[in-house]
Structures are given as structure tokens and as C-alpha cells.
Amino acid sequence: MGHSSLPRSVLSQTFPPRPESVASARRFVRSALEGVASEVAESAALLVSELVTNAVLHAATTVEVSVRLLDHSVRTEVSDLRPRRELVPQGHFPHAASGRGLKMAEQLASRYGVDTGEGSKTVWCELWLGGGQPPPSGWRTAVPAASAPTRTVALVDLPGALYVASQQHCHSLLRELTLAAAAGNSFGVRPEDLVTAHDTNNVISACVAAEWEQQPSAPNFHTLRLPFPADAGPAVLTLRRVLDTAEEAARDERLLTLPALPQNRALSHWLLNELAGQLAGGAPTAWTVMPREPSASPLEPAPWDAGHATAGSAPTIAADDDNRIIAANGPAADMLGWQADDLIGRRLTDLIPEHLRKRHVAAFTSLLLTGRPRILGRSVPLPALHRDGRLVPVRLFIQTQETADGRPVFVAQLTPRTVLPPPSPHLPEEDRNEAAQAPSGTREQRELMEREQVGQPGQGGPKGSGAPEAPALPDTPERVSERSDNEAAGSVLERQLLLLADIRDALSGTTDLKEGLQRVCAILSRRLAGWCVVDLLDESGQLERVCVTHRGPESLPTEVSTGRLPALSESARGPLGRVLRGAGPLLLSETPPPHQSGTLLDTHYVELFERMRARSAVVAPLRARGAVFGALTLARSGEEQPFTEADLPQVDALVRNLALGVEHARLYQESRQIAQRLQRSLLPVLPDLPHLEMAARYAPSSTAAQVGGDWYDSFVVPNGQTAVVIGDVSGHDLEAAVAMSQLRSMLRGIAVDRQEPPQEVLRRLDLANHSLYEEATATCVYGLVEGPESGPWTLRHSSAGHLPPLLTTREGDASYLEGGMGLLLGMDPDMPRPGAEDPLPPHSTVLLYTDGLIERRDESLDVSMARLRRHTAPLAREPLDVFCDELLIGLSADSADDIALLAVRPVPAPDA
Numbered sequence: 001m002g003h004s005s006l007p008r009s010v011l012s013q014t015f016p017p018r019p020e021s022v023a024s025a026r027r028f029v030r031s032a033l034e035g036v037a038s039e040v041a042e043s044a045a046l047l048v049s050e051l052v053t054n055a056v057l058h059a060a061t062t063v064e065v066s067v068r069l070l071d072h073s074v075r076t077e078v079s080d081l082r083p084r085r086e087l088v089p090q091g092h093f094p095h096a097a098s099g100r101g102l103k104m105a106e107q108l109a110s111r112y113g114v115d116t117g118e119g120s121k122t123v124w125c126e127l128w129l130g131g132g133q134p135p136p137s138g139w140r141t142a143v144p145a146a147s148a149p150t151r152t153v154a155l156v157d158l159p160g161a162l163y164v165a166s167q168q169h170c171h172s173l174l175r176e177l178t179l180a181a182a183a184g185n186s187f188g189v190r191p192e193d194l195v196t197a198h199d200t201n202n203v204i205s206a207c208v209a210a211e212w213e214q215q216p217s218a219p220n221f222h223t224l225r226l227p228f229p230a231d232a233g234p235a236v237l238t239l240r241r242v243l244d245t246a247e248e249a250a251r252d253e254r255l256l257t258l259p260a261l262p263q264n265r266a267l268s269h270w271l272l273n274e275l276a277g278q279l280a281g282g283a284p285t286a287w288t289v290m291p292r293e294p295s296a297s298p299l300e301p302a303p304w305d306a307g308h309a310t311a312g313s314a315p316t317i318a319a320d321d322d323n324r325i326i327a328a329n330g331p332a333a334d335m336l337g338w339q340a341d342d343l344i345g346r347r348l349t350d351l352i353p354e355h356l357r358k359r360h361v362a363a364f365t366s367l368l369l370t371g372r373p374r375i376l377g378r379s380v381p382l383p384a385l386h387r388d389g390r391l392v393p394v395r396l397f398i399q400t401q402e403t404a405d406g407r408p409v410f411v412a413q414l415t416p417r418t419v420l421p422p423p424s425p426h427l428p429e430e431d432r433n434e435a436a437q438a439p440s441g442t443r444e445q446r447e448l449m450e451r452e453q454v455g456q457p458g459q460g461g462p463k464g465s466g467a468p469e470a471p472a473l474p475d476t477p478e479r480v481s482e483r484s485d486n487e488a489a490g491s492v493l494e495r496q497l498l499l500l501a502d503i504r505d506a507l508s509g510t511t512d513l514k515e516g517l518q519r520v521c522a523i524l525s526r527r528l529a530g531w532c533v534v535d536l537l538d539e540s541g542q543l544e545r546v547c548v549t550h551r552g553p554e555s556l557p558t559e560v561s562t563g564r565l566p567a568l569s570e571s572a573r574g575p576l577g578r579v580l581r582g583a584g585p586l587l588l589s590e591t592p593p594p595h596q597s598g599t600l601l602d603t604h605y606v607e608l609f610e611r612m613r614a615r616s617a618v619v620a621p622l623r624a625r626g627a628v629f630g631a632l633t634l635a636r637s638g639e640e641q642p643f644t645e646a647d648l649p650q651v652d653a654l655v656r657n658l659a660l661g662v663e664h665a666r667l668y669q670e671s672r673q674i675a676q677r678l679q680r681s682l683l684p685v686l687p688d689l690p691h692l693e694m695a696a697r698y699a700p701s702s703t704a705a706q707v708g709g710d711w712y713d714s715f716v717v718p719n720g721q722t723a724v725v726i727g728d729v730s731g732h733d734l735e736a737a738v739a740m741s742q743l744r745s746m747l748r749g750i751a752v753d754r755q756e757p758p759q760e761v762l763r764r765l766d767l768a769n770h771s772l773y774e775e776a777t778a779t780c781v782y783g784l785v786e787g788p789e790s791g792p793w794t795l796r797h798s799s800a801g802h803l804p805p806l807l808t809t810r811e812g813d814a815s816y817l818e819g820g821m822g823l824l825l826g827m828d829p830d831m832p833r834p835g836a837e838d839p840l841p842p843h844s845t846v847l848l849y850t851d852g853l854i855e856r857r858d859e860s861l862d863v864s865m866a867r868l869r870r871h872t873a874p875l876a877r878e879p880l881d882v883f884c885d886e887l888l889i890g891l892s893a894d895s896a897d898d899i900a901l902l903a904v905r906p907v908p909a910p911d912a
Contacts (some may be wrong), residue, residue, distance in 0.1 A: 017056050019182045025052045025065045025078075032067040033074065040127050043108050044076050047125045050104050051078040055176050055704070058202065059121075060195050073110065073130050079122040082573045085199060145608040150227040153278045155208075155271065156286035158222045161402035166264045166271070167205060169257070173246040174198055176255040184631065187249050189242055197242035200235040203228075206273070233279040240272040251369075258368055261400055261408055262376065294520055304401040304409040310340070314515060315414040317350050319409070323364055332414055335394075337387030353385045355882045359889075365660035379898070380537035381699035381888045384414060385882075391881075392416070395699065499527055500657050511702055513665040514546050520658065521549040528636035528654075529643075531612045535565060535576065536622075536630035536662075543568050543580070543601070550612070566600035574602030575619045585620035585651050587643055609635070620655040624663035632658065682741050685715050691789040692722060693905040695880035697888055699852075700898050709778065710850045710900040711744055717757050717784070724795075726802065726848035726902055727780035743769060744824075747782065758782045759798035759820065759835035766800065766829040777826035781848055782807060785840070785904060793840040793906045798833055800825045803851060803865075810843040812873040816865065817846075845883060846904045847872060852897030854888065867891070880905055 011032040015021035026045045033041040048065055057062045059080035067073040105112045114121060174197055175319060179186065180192060211224040250259040260268065262470040270287055278284060306327040309316045315332035319325050325343050335527035336351060348364075349357045367376065376398055383391035394414045401409050443578035503520050520530040531550045536545055543565040564583050568580055575592050577599070578584065591609050608616065614635035632655050636642055686694045709729025714724055729740040743765070750764045762782050769776060782795035783805070797805065797817065801824035804816040819836025840846065854864040871890050875883045880903050892899050 005724075010066060010068050011063055015062050015063045015065065017062060019056060021056060021063060021180055022049055022052050025049065025063070028065060029067055029076065033069075036069075036074065037129075040074055040129065043127055044074055044125075047105055047108055047127075048076050048078060051123050051125075052077075054123075055080045056182075057175055058082075058198050060191075060198075070126075073126045074129065075124060075126045076123045077122050079120050081120055083116045083119060083121040085121070085202070106469070111213070149230040151230040151279055153226045153228045153275055154284040155222070155224045155226065155274060156284050157288040159287060160222060160225055162263060162267050163208070163271075165402045165408065166260070166267045167201075167208075169260050169264055170201055170243060170268060172257040173243060173250065173255070174201060176257045177242065177246045177249070178674040180249075180255065185254075187245050187254070189245055193238050193242055196235050197239045200232065200239040200271040201520040203232070204271070224639050228275065228279065230279065233276050236272055236276040236279070240276075243268065243272075251476070253369060263400060304403045304411070309411065316411065317343070317348075317351070317414065318409050318411045320409060321368065323348050323361075326409065335392060335414060335416070336384060351385050353391055353881075353885075354831070354877060356382065356885060359886070380417075381892055382885050393697070394698075428734070444840055478888065499523070500654065503654070503658060504661060507548075513654065513662065516665060517662070518547045518549070521547045524634060524654075525549040525551045529618075529636050530638065530640050531614065531617075531633070531635035533608070533633040533635075534622075534630060535580075535633075537568070537580065537628075541568065563613055566604055568601060569599055570678040572599045572601050574599070574605050575617075576605040576633075577601055579619045579621045580628055582621060582623075582628055584631075585618050585648050585655070587645060587648060588614075588617040588619065589642065590616075592682075608633075613637045615640070618651045621652050622655055622659040622662060625658050629659075630662070682711065682737070682744070686714050687716050687722065689716075689722065689906055691787075691791075691793075691909065693880050693907055694784060695884050695901075695903045698883045698899070699888060699892060710852065710898040711740050712848065712900045713744055713748070714777055714902065714904075715748065715752075717752055722904075723751055724783045724785060724846070724848060724902060724904055725780065726850060726900060727778060728850045728898075728900075729776065729778040739778075742772075743778060743780075746787040747780070750870050751782070756893065757798075757835055758784055758796055759822070759833040762798050762800050762822070762825070763829070763833045766825045766833075769825050770829040777824050779803075782845075782847075785906070787840075788907070790908060790909050791842055794837055795840050795846060796835060796837045798822065798835045800833070801827075803849065803854075806847040806868060806872060807838065807840070808845045808847070808872040808876050809841055810876055810878045814869040814872050814876075816869075840906050842906060842908050843877075844905065845872070845876065845880070847887075848902040848904075850898065850900045853891055853901065855897065 001793060013025075013028050015025055020641045026049045029045040029048045030041055033044055044067070052063055052065065055061070055078055059082040061081035061115040064077075064079040066077040066079070068077070105123075105125050108127075109125035111126040112124065114123045116122075162418060174194075176188065177189065178194060178198070181189065181191065186194075197830055207226040207228055208224060211226055212222060246255065246257075247259055247265065248258050249255045259265075267287070270285075304318070306318070309318050309327045310329045315335050316327075316329050317325060317332050318327040325346050325348060327342045328338075328343040333343060343351075352360050367900065379395050379397045381393070381395050384394050384396075386392050394416060397415070398415045399411055401411055403409060408771075502523050517534050523532060524532040530546060532548070534547050535543055535545050545562045545565055548562060568577060572578075572580075575586050575588060579586060588609070591614070592606055612635050614637045617633055617635040620632050620634075621628045622632060632651075634643070634651065683698060684696075686696060696714075698710065698712065709727075711725075711727050711729075715724060725744075725748075727740070727743065729736050729743060746768050747761070747765050750768070752762050754761065754764065756764075762780065765780070765782075768777070778800070779802035780800045781797060781802045781804075782800075783795050785793060785795055787793035795805070795817070798820040800822055804821065806814060806816055808814040817836065817838050819838070820831040820834050823831055849868075854868045855861070856864060868887075868891065871887060872883070875886055878886070884901050884903055887901065888899070
């Protein structure tokens with residue numbers, strides 16, 4: 001068809017602001033373009049479809065659609081009656097559920113734009129039919145007009161990736177709610193409130209996008225100062241109410257949009273509260289200091305970066321929202337018997353024992369459908385599946401992060417059960433209360449706000465202090481200069497002290513040295529230098545680069561990585577070699593020249609300097625007990641101010657504090673490794689009996705020491721009876737573990753030698769314990785399972801101050817065996833001890849447990865014990881492995897105490 005012969009004509013039609021108008025407009029365009037090339041007609045229909053959708057959702061007025069046939073193009077126009085509601089283009093990502101319309105117009109149309117008149121707004125697109133393509137005219141992103149009254153709102157530490165995810169979700173919820181309302185289901189939202197919610201959400205998006213463009217180099221967090229309509233406070237609150245209603249509908253599966261993940265929901269609430277609060281005159285509160293639930297606290301403040309997961313020393317596996325593994329590091333692969341690359345693309349269920357797979361799928365599906373997590377953000381002991389089929393006891397800690405374009409990533413850290421898991425990033429309740437009472441914002445932000453308030457008109461002493469205001473002295477140039485110098489010196493000193501305090505907190509907040517150093521480097525690369533590198537010598541003198549961080553949105557160069565370095569030799573003359581032999585701190589104002597001796601270590605360090613594109617650097621030794629065990633490199637590049645001699649004292653003080661913290665962490669790790677070996681040696685092998693099924697679990701505390709006084713045991717005494725034991729020595733340290741091992745050994749010896757009733761065995765144990773450890777106290781249950789293989793069975797038992805065993809029948813009836821209760825071990829060895837005897841029905845389950853499984857702060861013991869009974873009843877017919885693992889998953893998340901479990905189930909012989 002010759003395009004130049006097309007007739008020039010205009011066809012238009014008006015549509016009501018209802019969803020069905022989208023399909024009607026699409027049919028109108030196809031009819032108007034009958035005879036035009038099909039690909040052009042379909043593109044025009046698609047563009048009009050998207051633009052009419054936007055008009056229905058956001059303008060909510062009558063929509064006029066026009067189609068113009070020009071000499072060389074087809075022009076479509078979509079007009080509404082809200083000229084003040086200008087366009088707000090959204091970020092476009094392949095997985096986004098909304099916000100694609102204007103981006104689609106950019107990709108399909110030859111030219112596009114928007115014309116605003118007195119009472120209407122027209123969005124137009126042209127499809128060029130032949131000849132040269134004209135330049136696109138582009139959109140105009142509208143922000144509140146400068147003539148309108150505005151108030152500056154500060155969004156402090158707005159997390160970029162999380163904001164993108166949260167806003168995408170808000171757009172989707174509002175769209176779904178509008179479509180539902182048009183179909184007659186308003187969910188209790190008034191039409192005018194829905195219009196207000198759309199308008200306000202668009203204004204927020206536009207304001208943030210406009211300010212965001214002014215700081216494109218901000219890597220993770222943004223502090224934005226938004227000029228926002230001063231009278232928009234009520235509209236912001238309306239938006240929050242509408243979103244809460246939509247979120248509730250999504251959780252009830254009444255909308256197609258899935259509910260928000262916890263951290264997305266938390267950010268949305270924070271953002272809207274900040275806008276409404278500051279518009280009402282309140283002070284800003286940084287996102288980074290807001291108290292949040294465990295499941296809403298990000299594992300790391302930075303957006304998801306696969307390099308961070310694969311380079312970390314803690315076993316880490318990450319999966320997408322399709323439950324497929326997208327990243328795994330070497331420690332995690334080694335723990336589970338895989339190569340890291342072989343795990344990529346597999347389902348997470350490949351690493352989950354078969355008896356827990358249905359539970360995992362149900363929990364994962366529930367999270368996506370309801371937004372309510374079960375174990376997200378909590379440290380939970382459970383087994384992982386090794387490649388060879390055996391079970392690996394671990395503590396699982398899962399959190400979500402967001403990719404730069406807002407997609408969720410589920411990051412799991414797997415800690416061996418005898419190793420302390422990473423500390424939960426959320427604060428304990430008492431710390432949250434303290435943080436809530438503290439001034440808002442990070443230290444730097446509070447410092448900035450306090451400095452900004454100094455000297456403001458009308459300010460005297462602290463507000464409400466009652467102190468008399470000192471008479472003002474007239475300012476002279478000398479006094480002004482002196483005051484400025486003093487304030488500057490005080491500010492520098494305060495910043496240095498805050499930096500040292502943050503470094504101390506970073507190291508003390510984790511028991512893993514490399515993880516702590518990674519946190520320290522992240523702080524230093526944000527606050528002191530663009531690059532931070534730490535190299536450590538091990539006991540054999542081998543040098544390892546343990547962490548590298550830098551400030552900036554781009555990923556680390558592949559050549560700059562952690563790992564083994566060339567050996568340190570006496571001939572090394574480069575900066576790193578000199579520092580490791582005791583020199584420094586050294587100031588480097590240019591790339592260090594390779595020395596004539598040119599060792600591999602010298603060459604490697606020169607290459608590092610070049611890849612960092614450093615303009616200056618300080619290299620300082622890490623010393624402890626008179627010996628150098630590592631080096632810290634701080635480098636500045638680009639537009640950063642170079643280091644000078646004046647910076648060396650600060651760096652020297654910094655490395656002294658850092659070295660002390662590293663030395664303490666190393667000593668702690670050494671003692672921890674000893675404790676781990678002891679703990680592993682104390683876990684008994686349960687007897688294999690045809691008529692008794694047995695299962696046991698031990699889980700160290702998620703927050704306290706790695707070993708403690710909890711223990712379980714089972715063995716067959718010479719007369720054929722089966723002994724079952726649970727106990728707890730007071731304390732959570734190596735000393736408690738040693739005392740526990742000695743107590744366990746004594747109990748075994750007494751029980752095997754004397755073969756007496758449980759109460760008599762405990763009496764003799766108490767007497768021996770009192771003679772050897774006069775001040776030690778412990779609780780213990782000692783029981784004997786008696787009966788032939790075919791049954792019936794009984795449990796004779798006695799308790800030294802321990803929680804009573806729980807008997808759960810096959811039918812699900814659960815009751816505590818409270819007989820035979822006596823004093824703790826170590827209280828009064830001469831006091832007679834009671835005993836008890838209870839029948840054990842076939843297929844019933846006796847559970848012995850320590851208090852870490854059930855006890856909670858500020859909760860009565862009756863409530864805790866009732867909860868345990870409720871949990872065991874539905875598990876009565878499950879295999880004992882499932883029985884124990886489900887109890888740990890359901891009850892032990894973030895337990896502040898160690899947990900030991902021993903479950904025993906009598907099973908009749910098949911022919912009985």
C-alpha cells in the first residue's frame with residue numbers, strides 16, 4: 001500500500017471512565033484504521049489500550065479517543081478532563097505488574113508527548129509510516145508546581161531497591177482495587193478516596209523520581225529532600241487507609257495481586273508516616289533506625305548482590321520467588337556435599353529432607369499468598385539434606401533482599417548446629433524500646449540536625465530545661481573565628497569517636513571474624529575512604545585477603561577479590577610487605593612503583609592499587625601482643641579528597657582499636673572451636689532397639705554461647721531395661737559443658753553399676769555431685785523403659801527439678817507425667833527422692849525436653865507447657881524425626897537457651 005495516498009481524516013469517540021472502555025477503545029481504533037497495514041493498526045490499538053487504561057485509573061473522567069490519518073503517519077490521541085493530573089512515568093521492569101503503559105509508548109511510537117490545555121489533557125502518539133523517522137518529543141515528568149505551597153519533607157536513608165519493590169506493589173494494589181470497584185466490589189473504599197489515593201501515590205512517585213535523579217551515584221541508601229504539597233497530609237493518610245484495605249483484600253485472596261512481603265509493607269508504612277508526620281510539623285526519622293519485626297528486617301542493608309553471597313564465609317544459599325537456587329557459596333556447597341555451580345537452578349527442596357518438603361512448600365506458598373511469614377527473619381534449628389542422603393543439623397536463618405529492579409530474593413544462611421548462627425539483625429525488645437526513646441536518625445544525621453539547630457533565632461538553653469538563658473555576647477570577628485574553630489575541632493573529634501564506636505559494634509555484633517571485618521570495611525568505605533581492604537596472616541604465615549569493599553553502585557571488579565595472596569618474603573619491598581614487617585602507617589600519594597626485587601606480593605599489590613584507580617592510600621599494620629598479623633588498606637579515588645599526613649594519626653588510632661577487636665575475635669574463635677569439638681564428642685549414639693523407636697535433637701541457643709549444660713542420653717542397662725535421660729546444668733559456657741559431661745558420665749556409671757530405681761540413682765548422683773562440685777546445680781530426669789518387646793511397657797522415672805515428660809498417645813491425647821518430682825541436684829543430697837511409674841500405650845510418644853524449647857520471657861510456665869501440648873497432639877502419628885523437627889521449627893525460633901530433645905516411642909512387634 002502506498003502510504004502517501006492515505007486520506008487525511010479525523011475520527012473520534014468518547015468513552016465513560018470504566019474498565020470496559022479499554023476494550024471498546026481498542027475496537028474503535030481497529031475500525032478507524034481499517035485498510036491500514038495490520039502491524040500499524042495493531043500497534044495503534046495497543047497504545048490506545050494502555051493510554052485509556054491510564055486515563056480510567058488515574059484521571060477517572062470521560063475519555064475521548066481520536067485517530068488521525070496523516071500523509072506519513074497515524075496519530076492517536078487520548079484526552080481526559082484532568083489537566084492538573086500530569087503524567088508520571090514509572091520505572092519499567094520485565095516482571096512489573098503495572099506501570100508499563102508509557103514505557104510501551106516510548107518503545108512503539110515514532111513520536112509521543114502530552115499537551116495540556118485549559119480544561120483537558122491529551123496524550124498523543126504517532127506511528128510513522130515511511131520516510132525518515134522524526135525525533136521523539138518525550139514525556140514531561142510532573143512534580144508539584146513551584147507556585148503551589150510546598151513543604152520540604154526529608155526521607156532519611158530511603159533504601160533504593162526496597163523502595164522500587166514497595167512502589168511497584170502499591171501501584172498494583174491500587175490498579176486492582178480500581179478494577180474491583182468498577183465491577184461493583186469497592187471493599188468499603190469510597191470512590192473519591194480511591195481517586196485521592198491514586199493522585200497522592202503518583203505525586204509521591206514523581207517527587208521521589210525527580211529528587212532521585214539528582215544523586216545517581218548513591219549506592220544503596222538515599223536521603224531525599226522532597227518539595228511536597230503542604231496541604232497533602234490528609235491525602236497521604238487516605239492513601240495509607242486505602243492501601244491497608246487493598247492489602248487485607250490481597251491477603252484474603254480477593255485480589256489478583258499478591259500481598260506485600262513484610263519488609264515492603266514496613267517500608268510503605270514508614271514512607272507514608274514520614275510524609276504525613278512531617279507535613280504536620282514532626283521531625284524526620286531515618287528508615288535505618290526504625291524498630292521492625294524480625295521478618296521485616298533486611299539481612300543486609302544493601303540491595304541483593306550475588307557476589308556478596310558467593311564471597312561470604314558463612315554458608316549461604318539464595319533462591320528466587322520461584323523457589324529456585326540462584327546463588328550458593330563454597331562453604332554451603334561443601335557442607336551439603338555439592339559443587340556450588342551444580343546447585344544453581346535446582347529447587348530448594350533438593351536440599352530439604354523428604355519429611356519436611358511438604359511443609360516447606362506450604363510455608364513458601366503461604367508467604368507469597370498471605371505475606372505472613374512463619375520462620376522468616378528467625379533462627380530455626382532443623383536438618384538439611386546432604387547429597388549422600390544423610391541429614392546435616394543446621395540452624396537456618398532466612399531473610400529477603402531486593403534486586404536493583406525490585407524482585408525479591410530469599411537469602412538463607414546455614415549454620416552447623418554446633419556453631420553459633422549469625423546474630424539476628426533485629427534488636428531485642430528492650431533494645432528496641434531504648435532505640436525508640438533515642439533521638440531519631442543515624443548518629444551522623446542526629447549530629448547534623450543538632451548542628452543545624454545551633455544558633456537558630458529564638459533558641460536558648462535546652463527546651464524545657466528550666467536553665468536561665470545566658471546573656472548573649474556581641475560577636476566580634478575574633479570570637480566568631482574562635483567559635484568556628486572550636487566547633488570544627490569538636491565535630492571532627494565526635495565523628496572520630498562515633499566511627500571507633502561503630503567499628504567496635506560491628507566486630508562485637510558477630511562471632512564470625514570475617515563477617516565482622518566485612519562489616520567494618522563497609523563502614524570505613526562509606527565514612528572514611530572509597531576502598532577498604534583487609535589482609536591477614538594465619539598461624540602458618542600464609543597471607544589471605546579476607547575482605548574488599550568500596551563505595552559506589554557498581555560491582556567489585558572481578559580481579560579485586562578475596563582469597564590467598566602470594567607468600568610474604570624477606571625480599572618484599574612494596575608497601576604491603578613493609579607494613580607486614582612492622583612499618584607504617586604508610587601514606588601513598590601515587591601508584592607504588594614496582595621494586596627492583598619485584599616479588600609476586602609486590603606486583604599483586606601494585607595491580608590492586610591500579611584496579612582501585614586510587615589517587616592516594618594509607619596502609620597500616622594490624623598488631624597484637626607485639627606482633628603484626630595483618631594490614632589495613634584505605635584508598636581514595638576519583639573526586640575524593642586525597643589522604644594527607646594529617647590523616648595518619650586518625651588511621652593509627654583506628655587500626656589499634658581494630659587490631660584489638662580482631663585479636664579478641666580470634667581468641668574467641670579458638671575457644672569456640674575447642675567447645676565445638678567437646679560438644680560433638682558429647683552427643684551420644686542412641687541404642688538401636690526393635691521395640692523402641694528413638695530420636696533426639698540438640699540445638700544451641702541462637703543468641704547465647706555455642707555450648708552449654710543441656711544434654712540427653714539413652715543406653716541399655718545390664719538387666720535389659722532402657723535408660724532415658726534429659727538434663728540441664730546451669731550456665732551457658734565451656735565450664736557448663738564440662739560439668740555436664742562429668743555429670744553424664746557419673747550418671748551412666750551409677751546406673752550401670754547399681755541398676756537401682758530411678759529415684760535411687762538420682763540420689764546417688766546428687767551425693768556424688770555434691771562431693772565433687774559443691775556449688776554446682778543441675779536438673780535431670782532419669783527414666784527406665786521396662787517391658788518385653790511385645791509390650792506392655794511402663795516408664796519408671798524420677799525428676800530432679802526438671803520439667804515433666806510429656807506423653808502423647810497415638811490418638812493425640814497429651815498429658816504431662818508429673819509424678820516423681822524432687823529437688824534440683826546440688827540442693828540437699830540427703831533429701832529422699834520420689835519416684836513414679838506410668839504406663840506407655842503402644843505407639844505413644846514420650847518427650848523429654850529442656851526448658852529452652854518452651855520457656856519465653858514474661859510468660860507463665862503454664863502457658864508455655866500448654867503450647868507444647870498443643871504442638872505435639874497433631875504430630876502424634878508422624879515419624880519421630882518429623883515429630884522432633886516440627887517441634888524445633890514451631891517452638892524454638894530465636895530461643896535464648898539451648899535445647900535438647902529425646903523422643904521415645906514403643907512399637908509392638910508385627911506379630912504381637
